[in-house]
Amino acid sequence: MQNRTPRIPQQPAPNHAEFGARLTVELAAVVTGARRRALRDGDRQIDTAHLLHSLIESDPEVRASFEGGPQLAKVLGYLVQRSIGYGLRWQGSVEDTGAVPVVRDPGSAGRDTGVEGWSPSAVSAMAGAHERAELRGDERAGGLDLLAALATDHECRAVEVLVRAGVDAGQLAARIAGASGQEWQGTGG
Template sequence: MPSPARSTPHPGPLCTDRGVQLSAELTSAVAGARRRAARTGDGQIDTAHLLHSLLESDPAVRDAFSGAEMSRLLGYLVQRSIGYGLRWAGAVEDSGAVPVVREYAGWSPAAATAMTAALAWAERRGVPRASGLGLLAALTGDPECRAVEVLRRGGVEPEVLARRLADQAGGAPG
């Protein structure tokens, strides 16, 4: 039986009251983030886990970056997997920059807030499924989260990325 520190509970039902659910790519990214968190002994899915999994599982998210940006981002994320993120190990990601959403067990406050924003954005746009691009845009909305730190270290300006994503999709999540 895994120790509590190593287990990552299944998040709550990822849908809104009006039925917005996750796209297949976003479902895959969430599953990958959950596995990544469990594998590294993190008690919660954080925004860097989500970013890493989005980059691996969603072609539309990958297309939002240049080839050089992708290489740098994946390089930082691999470093995190082998030790870069040790300073984050065992610490709850809560940047304090956004309101905390507590409805997702096993998610950091920042990751839960980003997912809630991506779901709400899809709902406001009248689409039945939240997308990886919507979650990526939501991640850029918290300037103090781990995903934004990874983006910056990879040479990506989160504010520029957020504007580009909002222009492509007709407004920012949140």
């Protein structure tokens, strides 16, 4: 019997050995969880909703950035339903908001090709997380960096989930930036 589960590359990050060294241990676990979720959902690529789900499940700082338990529970409810509800329309499609150029390496812009196993929007979010970390003088991106990057791309699947759950993504990103004292606006639109 042939396995129908799509294969997602098992490297710690898209096509770049150094990328894993630029993540906190917690964010590396988020990436692993997102990859596992994508495989379980039968998706060909890790997308921003996979990253958001994994972030919420594993990072207490990310959970604390939401406006209370009911809001967080609603977001998790939408994420859990993704494989049986509105998320079905995402299967077989590539998440690409067009908000930023597609890059091969989440740490460098300017290349025009995609990353195998990652949606262009997820790659852009990881690049945004690194940008945010670098702006505060940190070599490693953390969970809040990624959440802020996700929340600034108003066309990505993660923001669609947030909006459906009643979360104002712009306010979420602003709260994270305000808590860290950063003026970073992200690369999304």
